[in-house]
Amino acid sequence: MRKELKVPFRLNRDSEFIMILGNTLVVGAGPAGIQTSQILAPFSQKIALISKSSHQWENRKRLMRQHGNVASCEVSKPQLAPLVGLIRFDELYTDLSPLPSSWDTLVLATPAHAYCDVLASFSELCLKNLKQIILMSSMIGGCLILKGILKKKKVSPNIILFSSYFATSHFSSNPTTQHPLTVTTKTVKKRVYIYLSEPNDVLFNALRNALEKVNVQVVLFDNPFSVEGRNAAAYVHPAFLINTFSLDHILSNEDDTKYMYKLYPEGPITMELIKELLHHWKSISRLLEHYSAEPINLLQLLNDENLPVLEATIPKDKIDSFNELNEIEQEYLLYVRYSTILIDPNPFSESNTKKSTFEVSAKPYLKGKIRKGRLQLPRTPLEDLQTLYWLNHLVQQSSLVSSISFQSIEVFESWVKERNLPTTLIQALKQRASEYYVHATPSISQ
Incomplete structure (x- = not known):
């Protein structure tokens, strides 16, 4: 069980949203992946972060492991305060295989053109266990590709698609000794668009409530192309x-x-x-x-x-x-x-x-x-x-x-x-x- 850290908008235990994501695996260890993890952690039984092998990832992983697998999220404006907090990852992985297969939620915080390679790296059992896949920023027609891959593998998790990452975030150039890996979010978008391949009011409301705390309006569409087409x-x-x-x-x-x-x-x-x-x-x-x-x-x-x-x-x-x-x-x-x-x-x-x-x-x-x-x-x-x-x-x-x-x-x-x-x-x-x-x-x- 993940040790709970104080996050400004963490919901109470008797909230209907708690743990709705189950075990969450976030793919992509850039600023967007870490800030997204901070938002999704309150809804997850446990949360892990994975990235492909690189010098940058090895350095980030080392910094987090030195401080209990913790990364810090900061903001540049007071009105973005709900995005501030610490995120403790239960696991930090390099490469996608082999992995435990007990993931309920897969979050792709990578460039859209990496989606095919990411899914190809997962075992059939891992994909079969997934209940939902969240795409933080697709390309036009990206959901079409993803659905085709999943159909061939005879699995059908709920696909949650964002028009684009909801913010502008970067790694801090002046991290503290206490939190050497810090992501700073500078701005948020006025509006983002979401598509769910299967209706799920509880999940949609949880995501919407989290983003509306920083005045990001969330608009639901029933067509993935309508969402993917709304990225400037x-x-x-x-x-x-x-x-x-x-x-x-x-x-x-x-x-x-x-x-x-x-x-x-x-x-x-x-x-x-x-x-x-x-x-x-x-x-x-x-x-x-x-x-x-x-x-x-x-x-x-x-x-x-x-x-x-x-x-x-x-x-x-x-x-x-x-x-x-x-x-x-x-x-x-x-x-x-x-x-x-x-x-x-x-x-x-x-x-x-x-x-x-x-x-x-x-x-x-x-x-x-x-x-x-x-x-x-x-x-x-x-x-x-x-x-x-x-x-x-x-x-x-x-x-x-x-x-x-x-x-x-x-x-x-x-x-x-x-x-x-x-x-x-x-x-x-x-x-x-x-x-x-x-x-x-x-x-x-x-």
């Missing part, structure tokens, strides 16, 4: 990261810093790029509609999930009616939005130490390289490319083939050819997309 990165990353400007900078050896969300020449954003963003949004919207999902209002999602702009800049009625506006006005509003978030909203603040919200745009690109004859890209945009190739494969196998195109794939492949770069990555992306489709086929043909 699915729209913004392909347009802003998979273009000639961005790709050249990612691979360059230049010392100058460029930023992913700034206007040209500091970043990639031009009117032409805004057009590509709109085109990608409309392609994804057609795909969502094909799977009976509700398309999104792009401007509203950006305003909800990221930094909202002042109403004096973009009136609420313009945001609410964005889908009905003509294309020129849509382009204009998106360009205004990305221009506005470059401006310090409080330039005369007396505090020089307080970070301004406009710094949301100051995210530099991560760098890639050519190594041993292979093109190696950073996680962003590599994962975005993999998602695009998967969606493109899904489209090619459906009646949508004539109505949807993903321009970012054409841009990427042309860039590789024009720069005379190795093509092995393109082949690997296509192969992985094909594997995804094979996994998903049982659930597609239902």
